[in-house]
Amino acid sequence: MAGESGNQAEGKGSELQTLLYSAEFQVFATYVAILGLKMMVLSFLTMSERVLKGVFVTREDYEAFGDPSFSKQQIRRKTEEKDLYIERIRRCHRNDLENITVFILVGLIYLFCTKPTPDSAILHFRVFAGARIFHSLAYLLPLPQPCRLFGFLVGALATISMIIRILYQAQF
Numbered sequence: 001m002a003g004e005s006g007n008q009a010e011g012k013g014s015e016l017q018t019l020l021y022s023a024e025f026q027v028f029a030t031y032v033a034i035l036g037l038k039m040m041v042l043s044f045l046t047m048s049e050r051v052l053k054g055v056f057v058t059r060e061d062y063e064a065f066g067d068p069s070f071s072k073q074q075i076r077r078k079t080e081e082k083d084l085y086i087e088r089i090r091r092c093h094r095n096d097l098e099n100i101t102v103f104i105l106v107g108l109i110y111l112f113c114t115k116p117t118p119d120s121a122i123l124h125f126r127v128f129a130g131a132r133i134f135h136s137l138a139y140l141l142p143l144p145q146p147c148r149l150f151g152f153l154v155g156a157l158a159t160i161s162m163i164i165r166i167l168y169q170a171q172f
Contacts, residue, residue: 023122024111024122
């Protein structure tokens with residue numbers, strides 16, 4: 001009996017190793033990396049816009065990067081001001097945080113628990129990544145609605161499709 005459980009553990013380990021080296025997982029990891037890079041670009045875009053426009057959130061940022069002639073009262077007023085484009089970048093980034101995080105978790109469960117066909121998995125990952133990139137472009141340029149909505153919905157539908165497959169395959 002002890003040998004059987006050891007063989008089962010070895011079997012699961014080799015199964016995990018097989019999945020990690022599979023084309024589906026490699027594509028998943030590639031798209032997660034691309035989306036992570038996109039999110040980092042948004043962070044740097046926020047920072048560069050703040051520095052270029054001199055619009056900061058905290059007093060210490062104004063003291064370090066702002067106009068040195070500003071009084072404490074002027075700095076307090078300036079920290080309350082909002083730049084519309086910087087806020088647009090921040091909302092785009094926040095939307096990514098909400099959606100990409102769920103995609104990563106669902107995508108991992110989808111890969112590990114449902115054993116999808118390579119074509120199905122790769123299609124889900126490409127559609128989601130393309131939709132999120134389009135959503136960001138629609139947000140930042142800005143493109144007229146319903147462009148941004150379309151980008152959001154296509155990405156959400158790719159994630160929902162994986163969730164449905166997970167639930168369908170679940171053994172209760």
